[in-house]
Amino acid sequence: LLKYDTMQGRFTGEVEVVDGGFRVNGKEVKSFNEPDASKLPWNDLNIDVVLECTGFYTDKDKAQAHIEAGAKKVLISAPATGDLKTIVFNTNHQELDGSETVVSGASCTTNSLAPVAKVLNDDFGLVEGLMTTIHAYTGDQNTQDAPHRKGDKRRARAAAENIIPNSTGAAKAIGKVIPEIDGKLDGGAQRVPVATGSLTELTVVLEKQDVTVEQVNEAMKNASNESFGYTEDEIVSSDVVGMT
Missing domain, CATH: 3.30.360.10 (Dihydrodipicolinate Reductase; domain 2)
Known part of the structure; x- marks a missing residue:
C-alpha cells in the first residue's frame, strides 16, 4: 500500500520490507504495533514531531500520550478538542510561538x-x-x-x-x-x-x-x-x- 495507491498513483521509489519495519529509497522506517501511544519508543528514537493520523488521539489529553512517550511535539491531522491551537498553514500559522506541544492541523x-x-x-x-x-x-x-x-x-x-x-x-x-x-x-x-x-x-x-x-x-x-x-x-x- 505504500507503493501502490489507487487514488494518488504509484510510488516510483523503492519500497522493501525489512526486520522491524521497511526501507524506502534506502532509508529505514521502523514500524510498531502498539495501541497505547504512551508506550511507543519515541524517547529512544529521539523523535521531535509525531504526526498523529490515527484518528484516535484527537484531543490534547489523549495526544499527550505521545509526549509522555518522549516526543517533543504532536501535530494532529484532524479537528481536535481541548485547549490547543488549530492551525491552517498560510492562514494563521504565525500564531505559533514554539511553546506549543500539541497542535491541530484542522480538517x-x-x-x-x-x-x-x-x-x-x-x-x-x-x-x-x-x-x-x-x-x-x-x-x-x-x-x-x-x-x-x-x-x-x-x-x-x-x-x-x-x-x-x-x-x-x-x-x-x-x-x-x-x-x-x-x-x-x-x-x-x-x-x-x-x-x-x-x-x-x-x-x-x-x-x-x-x-x-x-x-x-x-x-x-x-x-x-x-x-x-x-x-x-x-x-x-x-x-x-x-x-x-
Missing part, C-alpha cells in the same frame, strides 16, 4: 475553507455566510448498504452509488482559525460518488458594497501561495488529485 474542509474566508474578510469584510462542501466519500462510509458502525442511516448506504447529505464541523471550526469570523458561518456537506477530490462552496454577505466578481478573483489571485492555489482553467475534481 481537510477547514483547510479548504479558511484561506478563502480569510481573503474575503480581510479585503471586503465578512458579515455572514453559508458553506457547502461537495466531498469525496471517506473511510467512515460503507461501500455497500450495511449497518453503519455509528448507526448513521445515510452513511450506511453505498458510498460510490449515492449523494449522501452529511454534517460538517468546518463552519464552526473556522472560528478557531480566524477568530474575527467566529459564529458567522454555517454549513453542511454532500458526500458524492468520487473517491478523492472535493470542493467547498462559500456564499457570503460582505460589508463592502458593490463588490465585483473581478475584484474577488483578483483578491484570491493576489493571496495565492504554495498552499492556496488559483486557476482560471476549467478543471474538474480529478485535476486537483496529487496537488497537496
Whole structure:
C-alpha cells in the first residue's frame, strides 16, 4: 500500500520490507504495533514531531500520550478538542510561538475553507455566510448498504452509488482559525460518488458594497501561495488529485 495507491498513483521509489519495519529509497522506517501511544519508543528514537493520523488521539489529553512517550511535539491531522491551537498553514500559522506541544492541523474542509474566508474578510469584510462542501466519500462510509458502525442511516448506504447529505464541523471550526469570523458561518456537506477530490462552496454577505466578481478573483489571485492555489482553467475534481 505504500507503493501502490489507487487514488494518488504509484510510488516510483523503492519500497522493501525489512526486520522491524521497511526501507524506502534506502532509508529505514521502523514500524510498531502498539495501541497505547504512551508506550511507543519515541524517547529512544529521539523523535521531535509525531504526526498523529490515527484518528484516535484527537484531543490534547489523549495526544499527550505521545509526549509522555518522549516526543517533543504532536501535530494532529484532524479537528481536535481541548485547549490547543488549530492551525491552517498560510492562514494563521504565525500564531505559533514554539511553546506549543500539541497542535491541530484542522480538517481537510477547514483547510479548504479558511484561506478563502480569510481573503474575503480581510479585503471586503465578512458579515455572514453559508458553506457547502461537495466531498469525496471517506473511510467512515460503507461501500455497500450495511449497518453503519455509528448507526448513521445515510452513511450506511453505498458510498460510490449515492449523494449522501452529511454534517460538517468546518463552519464552526473556522472560528478557531480566524477568530474575527467566529459564529458567522454555517454549513453542511454532500458526500458524492468520487473517491478523492472535493470542493467547498462559500456564499457570503460582505460589508463592502458593490463588490465585483473581478475584484474577488483578483483578491484570491493576489493571496495565492504554495498552499492556496488559483486557476482560471476549467478543471474538474480529478485535476486537483496529487496537488497537496
